[in-house]
Every structure is written in C-alpha cells, then in structure tokens.
Amino acid sequence: MYQEERMQLIMDHLTNSGRISIEEICNNFEVSRDTARRDLIKLEEQDLIVRTRGGALLPSPIQEFKNYKDRLVIVSDEKKQIGKLAAALVRKGDRIILDSSTTVQACAEFLHADPCTVITNSINSADSLSEKDSIHIRLLGGILHKEHRYVYGASVIEALSNYYVEKAFIGVGGVTKDGLSSDDEEGKVKRKMMEQAEMVIVLADHSKFGRNYFYRFADWSKVDVIITDQLPSASMMDFFEKHQVEVLVPETNEDQEVL
Numbered sequence: 001m002y003q004e005e006r007m008q009l010i011m012d013h014l015t016n017s018g019r020i021s022i023e024e025i026c027n028n029f030e031v032s033r034d035t036a037r038r039d040l041i042k043l044e045e046q047d048l049i050v051r052t053r054g055g056a057l058l059p060s061p062i063q064e065f066k067n068y069k070d071r072l073v074i075v076s077d078e079k080k081q082i083g084k085l086a087a088a089l090v091r092k093g094d095r096i097i098l099d100s101s102t103t104v105q106a107c108a109e110f111l112h113a114d115p116c117t118v119i120t121n122s123i124n125s126a127d128s129l130s131e132k133d134s135i136h137i138r139l140l141g142g143i144l145h146k147e148h149r150y151v152y153g154a155s156v157i158e159a160l161s162n163y164y165v166e167k168a169f170i171g172v173g174g175v176t177k178d179g180l181s182s183d184d185e186e187g188k189v190k191r192k193m194m195e196q197a198e199m200v201i202v203l204a205d206h207s208k209f210g211r212n213y214f215y216r217f218a219d220w221s222k223v224d225v226i227i228t229d230q231l232p233s234a235s236m237m238d239f240f241e242k243h244q245v246e247v248l249v250p251e252t253n254e255d256q257e258v259l
Contacts, residue, residue: 001029007039011048014058018091021055040251050088051251053231059088059112078205078229081250083107086169086203086227090116094166097193098125100150100186101171103203111135119163121156121189123149138163145185152185160192168197172204173213175226177239180218187217199224206230220245 006029013020013028025036040056043049049056083106090096090113098104100122108118108125115134120126126139140159142151170190173182180202182190194200200223209232220243227248231237240247 003039003042006031007043010039010043010056014049014056019052019055019057024055050085052085053249053251056251057085057088076205079103079106079203080110082203082205082227082229084110085248085250086201087111087113089201089225090167092116095119095163097160097163097165097168097197098122099168099170099190099193100125100148101203103171103205104169107169107203117165119160119165121151123151150186152189156189157192160189160196163196165197167199167201168193169201169203170194170218172202172208174211175202175204175208176210176212177220177236178212179216179220180223181211181213181216183213184215187215191217194218194222202226204228206232209233209236 009029010020010025013024022033022036025031025039026033040049040051043056044051050059079102082103086104086107087110090111092113093116094113095117096119098108098118098120100120105122105125105128108120108122108128111118111129111132113135115136117136117138118125118129119138119140121140121142126137129135129137140151140156142153142156144151170180170193172180174180180190181187202223202225204226206229209228223245225246225248226240229250231249232240232247237247
C-alpha cells in the first residue's frame with residue numbers, strides 16, 4: 001500500500017473516532033512503528049492532525065479569522081503545546097468552561113471549533129476569543145483580580161451553577177497524588193467549574209508535578225484527562241492508570257524523557 005493511500009485511511013479512521021494510536025496503525029496496516037510515525041509526521045506537516053505521544057488526534061476545524069491583538073500574557077512554548085492539544089479536543093457545537101490559568105489561556109488562543117460556546121472568568125481568554133466570530137462567550141462577573149485579570153467570588157460560583165457543559169479545562173498550581181492545588185479563591189471557582197462539566201481536562205506543565213499549593217481544590221476522582229508536556233514518572237503513570245485518568249502529551253520530541 002502506498003503511503004498516500006494509508007494516510008487517507010488514517011484520516012478516515014480519525015473522522016470516525018477522533019483519535020488513533022500508533023498501535024492501531026501498525027495492526028490495521030501491518031507496518032512498523034517507524035512507518036506509522038512517518039505517516040503521522042507527514043499528516044501533521046499538512047496541519048491535518050495533532051500528534052500526541054503514542055498517536056494522534058483530529059483537530060477541531062480551522063476557520064479564517066482576524067489577526068489577534070498583542071497578548072497581555074505571554075506563555076511558554078510548553079504551555080502553548082499543551083494548549084494546542086487541549087483545543088484539539090473541542091468538537092463542533094461543544095459548550096466548554098475555561099478557567100483563568102495561563103495554560104488554559106493558550107488553549108483559548110488555539111480554539112477554532114465552529115461553533116462552540118465558552119464560559120470563562122478570564123479577561124484575557126475572553127479578549128482572545130472575541131476575535132473569533134463563531135465562538136460565543138459567556139464572561140462571568142465578580143470581583144476583579146487586577147494583576148491576573150480574572151474574576152472570582154460568590155457571584156461567579158453562583159453563576160456557574162446555572163451552566164452544564166461538555167468539557168471543563170482547568171489549570172493548576174500544583175499536582176500531587178493527593179490532588180490538585182492552587183490559590184484558595186481561584187480554587188473555589190475551579191472546583192465549581194469541574195462540578196458543572198461532563199468531562200474534566202486538567203492542563204499542567206511538568207513544573208507543576210510534585211508541588212503543593214496553598215489550597216487543595218480537587219482529588220483525582222473528579223479528573224478524566226490530564227495534558228502535560230512531558231511523560232510523568234512511572235509511579236505517577238501507574239497512579240493515573242489506577243484512577244482511570246488518561247494522560248495526553250504533545251508529540252514534540254521523539255526522545256522525550258520522563259520526569
């Protein structure tokens with residue numbers, strides 16, 4: 001089978017299921033892992049997929065939109081890769097919650113689902129999304145944190161009680177086996193956001209692992225997926241498997257080391 005034919009069949013599979021693993025490509029087409037990776041690299045170069053460590057996702061449809069304003073918050077390349085992969089999980093018509101973390105802000109910048117509805121307490125994310133005509137924004141109202149440009153407080157938590165969404169994207173200050181932690185006011189809002197979602201997706205770069213922040217706002221029973229920039233330790237991977245938390249890592253380096 002020619003590579004072009006195999007790549008088309010891979011895209012057909014992604015259209016039906018939204019994701020594919022290296023193992024599925026090897027088994028379905030009787031090719032080596034190296035051949036499967038080369039197919040995915042070529043598809044990624046054509047902007048048709050988003051590669052993950054171990055496979056690929058079908059990205060949400062991309063549309064033309066106006067140039068963004070200069071961002072008020074600059075995020076690292078690692079957070080951008082996490083945000084790009086997170087945005088690929090959003091499907092057409094989804095209703096989602098985005099919290100106020102900078103990693104989740106990166107998800108907002110890559111979000112192209114047409115259409116979708118976003119509920120957020122982040123001024124920066126709302127500003128970014130305002131450039132995208134097909135994305136409907138519900139900006140929550142409350143006490144403004146001037147330095148970090150998000151709103152919090154009882155009115156935000158009360159407003160969230162009225163929304164039910166398919167996915168919530170949550171950033172963290174710290175990740176340990178005991179749970180997720182952050183500042184207390186942020187954490188109270190994050191906890192409520194997680195309660196209102198069918199699927200909870202945590203975004204955390206490798207520097208957040210092993211850190212305990214001031215306020216623990218959730219345990220792992222509330223989390224469905226975690227997206228990070230490096231594979232966690234073997235012990236942490238075993239922990240995630242035990243708690244049925246799916247781990248997604250952007251495929252940016254074939255030789256990534258575990259934490």
